[in-house]
Amino acid sequence: MIRRLFWVGVGVTVTVVVIHQGRRVVARYTPEAVADRASELGRTASRRTGTFLAAFRTEFGVARDAREAELVAALLAEGQAHPDDVRAARRATHRRHAAHATPAAAAVDPDAQIEAEEDELGYSF
Numbered sequence: 271m272i273r274r275l276f277w278v279g280v281g282v283t284v285t286v287v288v289i290h291q292g293r294r295v296v297a298r299y300t301p302e303a304v305a306d307r308a309s310e311l312g313r314t315a316s317r318r319t320g321t322f323l324a325a326f327r328t329e330f331g332v333a334r335d336a337r338e339a340e341l342v343a344a345l346l347a348e349g350q351a352h353p354d355d356v357r358a359a360r361r362a363t364h365r366r367h368a369a370h371a372t373p374a375a376a377a378v379d380p381d382a383q384i385e386a387e388e389d390e391l392g393y394s395f
Contacts, residue, residue, distance in 0.1 A: 297303060342352065361381075 346352070
């Protein structure tokens with residue numbers, strides 16, 4: 271008799287566990303639950319992609335700037351001024367001359383004039 275009671279108890283316990291797990295599975299695969307999980311996966315993928323792109327953009331910019339500095343250092347002759355310094359000095363000179371120039375001469379775009387002068391140089395950055 272005790273053996274039968276034991277097996278009845280085991281049967282009831284297994285039945286309760288199976289019913290409980292079955293309800294979980296059914297709830298998990300209903301169309302609403304599937305749609306919720308799919309949208310959450312989409313949000314997660316979007317977040318990860320955004321994070322990756324931001325990190326890539328930052329690392330790429332740092333690497334690009336470092337490589338540009340290496341190339342400028344390799345191409346400049348010893349004692350030669352950095353091109354950015356030369357451009358800044360030219361802009362300052364053009365501004366001073368434009369302040370004292372006639373209105374027709376002041377209408378000339380200083381950046382276009384600087385670019386034209388740079389075309390005559392033996393190098394370009």
